[in-house]
Structures are given as structure tokens and as C-alpha cells.
Amino acid sequence: MTKVISISQNKGGVLKTSLVVNLAGILAKQGEKVLIIDTDNQGNALISFNQNPDRCQYTLYDVLVDGLPVQHAIMNVYENIDVLPSNDDMSFFELDVLPEIAKYPTPFGLLKNAMRGAVSDYDYIFIDTPPNLGLVQANVLEFATDVIIPFQPEVYSMRSLAKMVNTIAKFKSKTNADLNLLGVVPTLYDRTTTLHVEVLQECRKFCLQNDIKVFETIIPKSIKFAKAIAYEKKPATLLKKKDKVVDLYINLANELVAEVMV
Template identity: 55%
Template sequence: MKIAVSTNKGGVLKTSITTNLAGVFAKEGKKVLIVDTDNQGNCYVSFGGNPDTLKSSIYDVLVNGHEIDKTIVSVHENIDLLPANDDMAFFEFDVLADRNKFPKPFSLIQSHLKMIEDRYDCILFDTPPNLGLVQGNVLSYVDNVLIPFQPESYSMRSLIKIIKAIHDFKEQTNKQLSILGVVATLVDSRTTLHSEIITECRKYCLQQNIKMFDVVIPRSVRFASSVAFERLPATLSADAKAQIVQNYFELYEEIKELI
């Protein structure tokens, strides 16, 4: 199972979804690998790490030939992480500037991950908020894309663009690629605007034969406080009864029905 949490918009909880779903999978006894491809390196931060101290990152594996086994970090029981840091900001330039060294620039992640994928029940990708070479590498490898959707003005326009891009990529590069579904994030149920936009999104997804998950991820300080004080994603924190934790377990159950 290879899932990318992806959209072309920043600040919509991609990292939170990736790490919290990893926590749920791990609690269900699944062996999980998180692959962070965003130069902010926040997946490592979510588990109490500092990306600036890494001796090797996903950039070094893909560009400098570092051994992937020596780069992967165990961050929790049943959860490993292939971490990222600021070096990933240079990935596209460094790879595309040397086509002799990298004749297949969109296959770098695939060529390295396929050597270890059998060790894991699930591989989850956190991705940057754009559709460049990094995103192309991820979409060349994964089977499914989970799209976070923040219900704000102009969000529908952004959603339509990412769905079209995924469909185009499927036709041209990865025939196995599918949209797992769309999940609403940072939702404030008290606002009429959010309710109206979510309704509009559900209607659009229905027309496009795309799953929109019933569960929504609300706007909550639980994400930040869990990482700041417990140095863990919320689904791995002590407060298992918190509503935000329950939301992720509900999302997991919906995902299970699709895969």
C-alpha cells in the first residue's frame, strides 16, 4: 500500500495527515514507512527530531547515492521515517541540471524505494505544495493519492487543478495511479462558508466519481500541542479519547474499505 498525501496548496495539514495516519496504522499492527519529500522536514519534527542535525536525508539517497538503510530512522514502534531537510529545496535544480547522471529524473524515488518496499505494510508520502519534479517522482511510484481539501475561497479551483494533474499523470506515466479520495481539513463547522464549500466539493466529487470521505478533520490546537509537548503526532499521544484522534481512526476505517 503506497499512499501520497498530496495537493498543490500549502498549509492544509499534509504532514499532520501523513504522521497521524501512520500512527493509526502502527497502532493497528502495521509496519509503516513515512517518506518525507518536503524540504521543511516536518515529519521528523513531528516525532521530536531536528532535520538540521541529519547526517543523511532523502536528498542524499536520491542525489548523492547514500544507502537508504543508513538513512531511514526508526521514530516509533512500527514506524520508520525516510527524512527530509532543506537540501530537498535543491533537488529539482540539481537533478535536471545533470541529465547525464540522472537520465530518468522521474524514476529516482521508485528505483530506491522498490528495494525496501516489501518490508512495510504501508508507505506514506508527505509531499511539497507544488507539482514539480519531487511530486512527479512520488506520483510515478505510489498507487493512491489522498487529497486534503481546506474549505476556503478559491479552494475548489485548486482542487480541480490537482485532480486534473493526477489524471494527466496517470494517463502519461503511471497507469496504476488512483485518487483514493478527498478529505476536508481545518474545518470550522460553525461557519456557513465552510459548510457551503464542503457541500460544493461533495457535489463535484460525486460528479467526478471521486470519493469524498465522510469524516472531516477540524481546526484544532491538538496537532500543535501534541507535537510541542509530547513530541508525537496526536494519534500516538496519551489522550486517545480526544476527538481529533477519533477523527483519524474514522478516516483509517474509511480508507480500509477502499484498499
């Protein structure tokens, strides 16, 4: 059964795209067929593979708003990796859909309905999401089987974590009974910073109280992933060079596979 995994958090700059493309890279190298759905109008998932989302003939917007068959917008970017791209057109998604209730009677189900004929083509589908809890995120949570929450241990992070957990719980209880919160991945962690240590401890306590897994693998602050995109034109986990930080993503992928196979 295909695992549809959303990387969701209602704030930006927490490594959502990095998690998506690097986990996709590891699983693709292991022979798994992977689709990345980019629902964020910044289009960074496609940029990670050295392609310009503004030059795409079709994007996720055309699929959701105009009813374009999803296969027409999916692009192959690497062996075993396809991308359903987004660009600035997605900025208008809510404005174009919500006022037209007669045309879009189930606005939360547009992504799920569009993907019906394509899901079985893949072993894993990773969804990169925007930093908010609007209509796009609602479509993602209606479609996903699993959610991973990136957690950067900063001042306001606990509030964002609690809001995201509550949102997932609401979708699970009301519209998507199969939705599963896989866990929380600490990101951009600096163990030399007292604040990071304290906030991560607070996160672990919150997750323990709410029966939420915190992944053992912690992704630290590192410029190596940005360098891989800038100079090598691909995610770091697709490079041939050995690297300790890439090894962390391999560990995270192993944890992920163990969780979804339970």
C-alpha cells in the same frame, strides 16, 4: 502488497503532515509496519517525532541525488514507524537534477528506483509532499499506488483541487497506470463558517460529477494536534489520552483501510 499513499495538494497549510503522521500512528498501533517519506524540505514529519532533520547524517536528498542506498537514510522513530527524512537540502533538488539529464535520464523515476529494495519491508508507506507540482511531486506520483487530497474549504480551494485531480489523471494515463485517487479528505473545517459550508458543498458536487470519493470523516480545526507535537513530542494518535478529534483520525484510518483493501 504494500500500499504507497501520497498525501498531495498543491497548496500549503491543509494538514498534509498531520494526516501523514497521525494515520501512521494509528496503523502502527494496530501492528502495521509503516514508513513515512518526507519529501518536503521543511522536514515536519521528523519534527513531529521530536527529532531535528537538520541533524540527520543522511536524508532523502542523498538518496535521490547521490544514489545513497535508502536503508542508510531511514530512521526508526517509534515502534513500527520509520521515517525517511528531508531537510533544506531538498530545496536544491530540481536545480541539481534537471540540468544533469545525462546523469539522471529518468528524473521522474528517482524515488521509485531508490525504493525498489525497501518497499516490501512495509505494509504502508505514507508520503508527505511539498505544496507545489514540481519535480518532487512528479517523483511521488510516479511511485505512489494511491493519493489522498486534503481539502480545506477556502476561497481558492476548488481551483487547487481541480488542478491536483488533473495532475493525477495525467500521471495515471501517461506514466503510472496503477495510480489510484483514493479520495478527498475535508480538513480544517469549521461548520459555523458559512463559507466553509458552501465550499464543501461545491467540493462534494465536483467530486460527484468526477466519480471521486469524499471521505465521510471531516477533520475540523483544532489546536490539539499542534499541542501534541509541542508538549508531548509525538503525534496525537500515539498519545494514551482519549480525545474526540483523535477518534476522527481513527475513523479516517478505518475508511482508508476499507478503500485500499477493495
